[in-house]
Amino acid sequence: MTFLNIQITKSLNDANSSSAALVASIGLSPLLAAACGVLRGARAYILPKSRRPFDVAYLVVFHLLVTTAIALVAVGASGLSKTTLSPAQITSNQSLVKADMVMLLLEWGFITALTFLASQQAYAKATRKLANDRGGKTLLLAMAISIPFLGIRVLERFIYFFTQNPYLSLVSGSLGLKVGLEVVEEIVVSSSLIIAGVLTRNIQEM
Template sequence: MTTSTEGLELAQLVFYAIASLPAIYCFITHGKYGLVGWLYVFAMCGLRLVGNGMAYHALSTTGKPSTSASIINGIGLSPLLLAALGILHEANHSIQSALPAFLGSFGLLIPHMVIAGGIGLAAASGKNPHLLEIGLIIFATGWIIVLGLVILSVRANAHPRRVGDEKKLLLAVGIAMPLIGVRVIYAIVIAFKYQNTSSGSLAVMVILGTVPEFLVMINYLSAGVMTRNLARDRVEKRPQPAYDTAYSA
């Protein structure tokens, strides 16, 4: 008989299997400027499918959680935040020249490195709870940096000149950030309390862990499908060529 924990793992498998289809669609339709963001959205689906699949198999066969699955599911939190960074970059494309350098491609490398470093340290912590805690705190720092970049993007003087669909993407990122924040805080609290990322009440895990992730993914994918024509409709503002109307005698 399927336990509640197994049911949760199975529900996540079904959700991310379905979500992977629009994720691939968005990755294809958004073109090169949306490449990074939608790749991370799809990566989130892939990691969750692998992690939850391993967890479900371990629970259904041995009745014990899988350490490997816990590590993979822990890493799976990073694409959620990195996707926000990638989608933010896509939302800023048409006004990129009017934005500060730290909102450009090179500037976005810093939060990428912070997020990757934090989640990498947490994933490699093994049985060392202190490394896990430090890694998640670094990851939370990455979330704060991304939140700051989102706020600066919204408040940019050039914001009104964004293409309409870019504003929708920016709104989606703005909606996602508090939800990701809830998920990050939950992971930190669990890590400090239980020295891992998979313990605690199942009900709390669903409310503060699973549901925020589902909402972020639905938010991303809804915005992605709604703005599927952005790559085609985006108007590149280029200087008009000057024509010499004077004729020499």
């Protein structure tokens, strides 16, 4: 995913590197959405339906955040790609960029909090008798592995868009930083979620 992001950024770089980097950052939303789906699956294995009445609301709120973030990417990239912008327009589009990164950071915090809560429920005395240990705990382990790497990935983009640090740029930044702060994180997250999904594919929800 990061490799594709870099290619997108290079193709757009002649127009405007900021808009290119913004479009490339859209790859974070699918990662967060995938983590959301795995977390929902973990809760389904751990708790009976009667004990998770707000799962639908949680999914709706999360996907609204994801959709809003993608919309901000589209609007911000469209604005920043224009060759003639007034200072007010530049400021407005930069604000959209920052709002997008704040949304992504909120999504990560949302998933982190719910993963912690689900872990407590999985190991609670009252829940152990009801839990499908194999399915729920496998998915929670994948989430526990993924959360820190997702956080690094989101914070790296957040810091770049708020500071415009050239070392973090997809175009002119250090290759070592790209690999260490983006490629490795996406490989770990994707691999963890895929493996957990394969291991639990035949386990029924409660």
